[in-house]
Structure formats: structure tokens, C-alpha cells
Amino acid sequence: MKSVVYSQPGLPIEHAQSLYDADLPIPTPGARDLLVEVKAIAVNPVDTKIRASRGGDTPQVLGWDAVGVVREVGADASLFKPGDEVFYAGAIDRAGCYSELHVVDERIVGAKPHSLNVAEAAALPLTAITAWELLFDRLRVEEQGGQGQRLLVIGAGGGVGSILVQLARRLTQLTVIGTASRPQTRQWIKDLGAHHVIDHSAPLAPQLRELGLEPIDHVISLTHTDTYLEQLVEVLRPQGQLALIDDPVQLDVMPLKRKSLSLHWELMFTRSLYQTDDMIKQHQLLCRVAQLVDDGVLKTTLGEHFGKIDAANLKRAHAVIESGKAWGKIVLEGF
Structure with a gap:
């Protein structure tokens, strides 16, 4: 064959x-x-x-x-x-x-x-399984749940982000915020249903603050988590949740302790x-x-x-x- x-x-x-x-x-x-x-x-x-x-x-x-x-x-x-x-x-x-x-x-x-x-x-298939497990199995968001809560998706324009934005927008009541740095991907994420799109090549907190979207309840980081970790800890509310799928060379989780943030790994395999x-x-x-x-x-x-x-x-x-x-x-x- x-x-x-x-x-x-x-x-x-x-x-x-x-x-x-x-x-x-x-x-x-x-x-x-x-x-x-x-x-x-x-x-x-x-x-x-x-x-x-x-x-x-x-x-x-x-x-x-x-x-x-x-x-x-x-x-x-x-x-x-x-x-x-x-x-x-x-x-x-x-x-x-x-x-x-x-x-x-x-x-x-x-x-x-x-x-x-x-x-x-x-x-x-692969991205749908990953996104579904992230949202409903790892973060344990309930279908039609999440009213009044905010989800930030880092790298929302890729494969997993593209289906995750749809699942979160269509099957939950979360406010969905995606990140992208290029005009093409920003428009793609908007078309898929994200309520807001911000630029991950610029500091996240000021953009969220300007939109009145702080603090964030859930973050799903799909890429470069080690690069963004300090910012993600900053924007998450106390007792918030951080989920990720990528492979950081190093990930210092100690900054999560002060806010009692929980960390969730997802591997669909x-x-x-x-x-x-x-x-x-x-x-x-x-x-x-x-x-x-x-x-x-x-x-x-x-x-x-x-x-x-x-x-x-x-x-x-x-x-x-x-x-x-x-x-x-x-x-x-x-x-």
C-alpha cells in the first residue's frame, strides 16, 4: 500500500x-x-x-x-x-x-x-478531542454553564483553538477571548465566534483591562506557555484555572501558589x-x-x-x- x-x-x-x-x-x-x-x-x-x-x-x-x-x-x-x-x-x-x-x-x-x-x-478529530477534553474534562466546565465567567485562549487561531472557540461559544455561557497577532488569524477567530480578540505579541493585562475583562476565570494556553506564564498568573483571578497542551522546556509552577491557581494538562492520546x-x-x-x-x-x-x-x-x-x-x-x- x-x-x-x-x-x-x-x-x-x-x-x-x-x-x-x-x-x-x-x-x-x-x-x-x-x-x-x-x-x-x-x-x-x-x-x-x-x-x-x-x-x-x-x-x-x-x-x-x-x-x-x-x-x-x-x-x-x-x-x-x-x-x-x-x-x-x-x-x-x-x-x-x-x-x-x-x-x-x-x-x-x-x-x-x-x-x-x-x-x-x-x-x-484530533483538535476536537483535545478541545473537548480541555474544556469539559480538565476544566470541568459544564455544558451551558460558565455564566459570568471569562475564558482566555492563548493561540486561538491554530487547530485546537479554532474548534475550542466554537465549543466554548456554542455550548457554554463563557465570555470567550482569543489571542492572535496577525490580521488573518484575528479575523478567523472572530468569525468562529470569539467575543473578543487581543494581540498576544503585546502585554495581555492592559488589553484586557481596557476591554473591562479582568480578572480571567480560566486560561487555556495552546502555545508558548512558558513565555506567557507570568502574564497568565497576573490576569487570572484567585483560585482560577490554567490548562495547557504544549511542551515547555521548563515550567516554574511556584507563581501559581499565591493565588491558589490550579494547573491542568491535556493530552488526547x-x-x-x-x-x-x-x-x-x-x-x-x-x-x-x-x-x-x-x-x-x-x-x-x-x-x-x-x-x-x-x-x-x-x-x-x-x-x-x-x-x-x-x-x-x-x-x-x-x-
Whole structure:
């Protein structure tokens, strides 16, 4: 089957072997697995991070956002049948979806939104799971709750921020404030429903104060948390909450103590990595997201379509991700 792979970690994306086309054997599904014919994928920062840090003796397959059609089901699989259209983010400890055929545990797979084409749907799974878990599982905001409270989203124009802003605006009563530094991303965040957009390249507190938005009850930091930490502690109310998804080299949490601020980590791969008892919640939330899309409550966060799934186009996508200038999600479609 056609695949895009790499072997040696840490190669610059312009290197011939950083990503290359290959032909790999078709995988065999396990008991709870689906064998999916991949129709479209999206590219995420995790793809570039894994490519930079993890290699192997055999070709490695990246990719954790896919839409496709079920071709086979495992002996104990019961949620889907051959021919079903699905979307999912997969598991970080298994081969990724830069392949024509992909194996994934059915408990982390959802039914594809009927109203979206495959490229539009591919933009959603990983970021929707991350955003949903951040808001409802980690910060424990209740649906239709949060009245009178303020949520600040650092880096709201990226993939996770793009769906998080929608979830917070449509499913809660929080006042949603996003940050962006470029006109394009500022408008993107406004169009997705943020009540306010401020510039994270300038001091945050004066901008919030001018808008009458201090103090902040919840902060979700999606990028450069170590850079913004001092400012986030400043703008959060006593006993407020800080959640994050990025990978700071260092994070001094002692400044949180004076205000009794709570810190919440989110990694959407945790449930699949540890095969947790509630792993099936990712199936359930993806099906819920699909229904919300079909009902017109949420919309795709597709930012750019980079063409077919091959090494050349994936290299372009990785380069944009690594530049930090992506907005929404980059998707690719067909082999």
C-alpha cells in the first residue's frame, strides 16, 4: 500500500529522507480494531514533533487525523461495519495514517459528519478531542454553564483553538477571548465566534483591562506557555484555572501558589496510551461533534488544502507547521 514514511529523526524537512514515499504491507486489524481505507488526513504539530524526536530501524508512519471507509472489522469490534464512513485521531503508540490503509481501535473512532466532505471532516478529530477534553474534562466546565465567567485562549487561531472557540461559544455561557497577532488569524477567530480578540505579541493585562475583562476565570494556553506564564498568573483571578497542551522546556509552577491557581494538562492520546476504562468516551465525543456539525452548531476548521497525500505535499505541510504560521488545519486528500 502507498505510504509516506521516514526513518531517521531530526532531519530538516527539506532533506530528501525527512519524508519519502514508500510501499508497505497491509496491516492486520486486532480484535477491537478497524481496517480503514484512508481518504483524507490532516497534519498536526505532533507530526513534526515525533518526526524530530523518534525514529526506528524500519520506516515510521506519522499522522493522527484521518477520514476513511471501514474495510474490515476485528473479531470483537461492534461499533462499526464495513462500508461505514469514519473519522478519528488514532493512537500515538501505533503507526499513523499517512497510508492507504490504517488500523485503529474502534473505541477512539467516530462516525464521519454527513454534511462534510472528507477533507473538511479530516480537519476535526484530533483538535476536537483535545478541545473537548480541555474544556469539559480538565476544566470541568459544564455544558451551558460558565455564566459570568471569562475564558482566555492563548493561540486561538491554530487547530485546537479554532474548534475550542466554537465549543466554548456554542455550548457554554463563557465570555470567550482569543489571542492572535496577525490580521488573518484575528479575523478567523472572530468569525468562529470569539467575543473578543487581543494581540498576544503585546502585554495581555492592559488589553484586557481596557476591554473591562479582568480578572480571567480560566486560561487555556495552546502555545508558548512558558513565555506567557507570568502574564497568565497576573490576569487570572484567585483560585482560577490554567490548562495547557504544549511542551515547555521548563515550567516554574511556584507563581501559581499565591493565588491558589490550579494547573491542568491535556493530552488526547492518554486514554489510548493507557487503555483507560473510559477510552470509549472518545468515540462518544466524536459522534457528538459530528452531530453538532450536521446540526449547524459547529463548522470545519479546515484552513488550507494541500492536495493529494504524498511526500512532497506533506513536506510542504510540515514546513508550514514548523514555521508557526499555520491557521486552522492543513488537510490532504487521496493517494
